[in-house]
Amino acid sequence: MCGIFAYVNFGTPRSRAAILQILLCALHRLEYRGCDSAGVGIDEDGDSPGRVRVIRKAGDVATLELEVAKALQEGTLRPEQVLSNHCAIAHTRWATHGAPVDRNAHPQSSSPANEFVVVHNGLLTNWAVLRKLLNSFGYEMSSETDTEVVPKLCMHLFQACQGRITFPQLVIRVVAQLEGAFGLVFKSSKYPNELVACRNGSPMILTIPSGAVPSASTQGGTSTLQSHEVFISSDACALLDHGSNVVYLEDGDVCHVAEGRVTLYAPSAEPRSPTVISGPPATTTSLERHKCRVSPQYRPPGMRPVYGELAQPSTSLVEITRQCHTLDVALETLMRGSFPHFMLKEIHEQPECLRNTMRGRILFPRAAVGLPPHRNSSRGNSPAPSPSLGACRERPEEPFKSPFDAGPVTVKLGGLVPHLEVIRSARRLLLLCVGSAYNSAYAVRNTLEELVDLPVQLELASDFLADRAPPVFREDCCCFLSYSGENAEVVAALRYCRDKGAFCVGFTNQVGSTVAQETHCGVYLHAGYESAATSTKVFGCSVVALLMLALVLSENNLRAQPRRE
Numbered sequence: 001m002c003g004i005f006a007y008v009n010f011g012t013p014r015s016r017a018a019i020l021q022i023l024l025c026a027l028h029r030l031e032y033r034g035c036d037s038a039g040v041g042i043d044e045d046g047d048s049p050g051r052v053r054v055i056r057k058a059g060d061v062a063t064l065e066l067e068v069a070k071a072l073q074e075g076t077l078r079p080e081q082v083l084s085n086h087c088a089i090a091h092t093r094w095a096t097h098g099a100p101v102d103r104n105a106h107p108q109s110s111s112p113a114n115e116f117v118v119v120h121n122g123l124l125t126n127w128a129v130l131r132k133l134l135n136s137f138g139y140e141m142s143s144e145t146d147t148e149v150v151p152k153l154c155m156h157l158f159q160a161c162q163g164r165i166t167f168p169q170l171v172i173r174v175v176a177q178l179e180g181a182f183g184l185v186f187k188s189s190k191y192p193n194e195l196v197a198c199r200n201g202s203p204m205i206l207t208i209p210s211g212a213v214p215s216a217s218t219q220g221g222t223s224t225l226q227s228h229e230v231f232i233s234s235d236a237c238a239l240l241d242h243g244s245n246v247v248y249l250e251d252g253d254v255c256h257v258a259e260g261r262v263t264l265y266a267p268s269a270e271p272r273s274p275t276v277i278s279g280p281p282a283t284t285t286s287l288e289r290h291k292c293r294v295s296p297q298y299r300p301p302g303m304r305p306v307y308g309e310l311a312q313p314s315t316s317l318v319e320i321t322r323q324c325h326t327l328d329v330a331l332e333t334l335m336r337g338s339f340p341h342f343m344l345k346e347i348h349e350q351p352e353c354l355r356n357t358m359r360g361r362i363l364f365p366r367a368a369v370g371l372p373p374h375r376n377s378s379r380g381n382s383p384a385p386s387p388s389l390g391a392c393r394e395r396p397e398e399p400f401k402s403p404f405d406a407g408p409v410t411v412k413l414g415g416l417v418p419h420l421e422v423i424r425s426a427r428r429l430l431l432l433c434v435g436s437a438y439n440s441a442y443a444v445r446n447t448l449e450e451l452v453d454l455p456v457q458l459e460l461a462s463d464f465l466a467d468r469a470p471p472v473f474r475e476d477c478c479c480f481l482s483y484s485g486e487n488a489e490v491v492a493a494l495r496y497c498r499d500k501g502a503f504c505v506g507f508t509n510q511v512g513s514t515v516a517q518e519t520h521c522g523v524y525l526h527a528g529y530e531s532a533a534t535s536t537k538v539f540g541c542s543v544v545a546l547l548m549l550a551l552v553l554s555e556n557n558l559r560a561q562p563r564r565e
Contacts, residue, residue, distance in 0.1 A: 003030030004234040010260035017079035036100035050116040050192025056105035091119040098144030110155035122182035248512030307526040343532035389456040427475035437481040451554035474501035485513020
């Protein structure tokens with residue numbers, strides 16, 4: 001998996017050495033995702049405003065650090081130069097197209113002059129067609145990656161418009177030609193000190209510093225922020241040093257950063273009902289009160305790139321707003337501490353994570369946890385005697401009895417409560433997941449079948465839509481398990497089932513992820529951050545969450561009571 005990081009400062013003087021240090025520290029945080037090459041893109045010395053210098057190297061981030069130090073020592077970059085306005089991008093790559101060599105590392109550029117540079121996370125499925133098309137226009141490719149077509153498309157469309165186009169409008173036109181799942185960040189010498197980020201099926205997160213000031217919007221809401229520093233990443237772990245207030249971009253969003261302003265755009269907007277998720281509500285600020293959702297497609301219907309021509313989408317932009325979330329990941333969770341590696345550390349964290357998954361959801365009688373019954377002598381919420389009945393004999397006081405003083409253990413999943421009748425009346429329960437999430441669902445499937453009076457079907461999401469058109473009905477309840485909430489196969493299956501009218505429930509560990517946003521309701525796992533590639537904490541928490549789902553759905557099933565106990 002690739003990692004993206006971008007940093008913009010406006011009116012905040014930073015030396016070039018300090019900017020490079022911010023980028024390299026973020027890349028070290030992203031390195032756990034896998035890294036066989038890395039690179040950075042920063043402004044070059046000289047009189048040309050915004051001219052980009054790209055430094056990239058095959059190997060880990062430490063190898064890139066040596067290359068950056070070499071450039072600073074040779075004097076090609078002045079480390080002491082102070083930059084008040086600057087945009088920088090960085091990337092860690094895990095090779096998918098092309099070998100892990102210098103020329104395939106990111107950022108990828110439009111030409112040796114680096115007019116447009118791009119960092120990319122995801123896969124472009126039509127890159128070969130675009131590559132042939134650009135070759136026919138006279139562009140020569142210098143790498144084997146699918147990403148290189150993006151900056152060259154930027155250059156081609158910029159020249160076609162003779163430069164009379166804004167940076168966000170240009171990005172909209174470029175992305176309209178792309179197919180696949182991707183997150184992109186653009187930097188250009190044609191638009192000095194501007195940065196554009198967008199996403200389609202691949203996560204992109206924007207950090208809002210605490211000093212950010214909302215700017216008035218002409219559309220009644222607030223969609224623009226005034227900030228002196230902005231940080232963008234594909235992974236929240238790279239943002240923890242820079243603030244806890246974040247905005248998760250949604251599919252179709254375009255984030256434009258220029259002159260200290262952060263503006264979110266979409267080609268078109270349509271309202272959608274918010275998702276109800278089990279767990280504490282997200283923290284919102286006054287500038288995020290007016291929420292709207294955008295269409296998950298950048299391109300209008302029928303606008304698909306074909307060989308020999310490029311689609312011409314509309315470049316009209318609509319300002320949008322997004323909800324502000326607070327990161328609940330502590331910086332200590334990213335440190336190994338005294339453990340030799342992250343996997344051993346996360347194995348030892350499993351008991352606490354399991355308790356976090358169950359906290360507030362499994363309700364025990366007070367006696368079962370060693371607490372005395374309530375001793376409030378008042379009669380609870382009983383109304384006081386009416387004055388008109390003053391002649392009546394006063395009723396004796398009765399001790400208040402709490403429903404938790406005695407009785408069986410109960411399970412409550414807050415995000416599912418309004419929808420339990422819909423789930424119980426479903427025709428079947430369809431579980432869709434991949435990887436270790438599939439293994440956790442497989443472990444719980446037999447228990448679900450025992451407790452819930454519903455047919456339970458487990459499907460591998462990567463096979464669900466592969467050369468198949470599986471029947472999904474409106475009476476089905478589809479559960480989607482994705483730890484990151486961004487798995488491409490799970491998201492594709494989710495949208496397929498939603499289009500068929502099925503009721504969708506999400507199980508994810510990531511607040512604000514695609515699965516959390518696009519399902520009707522769901523359950524957060526609260527497993528905390530997981531750095532090791534092998535799943536430990538999240539696997540156990542997903543097993544517990546599915547077992548709690550089985551207990552909730554079988555609450556009124558008399559036949560299943562012995563098994564429930």
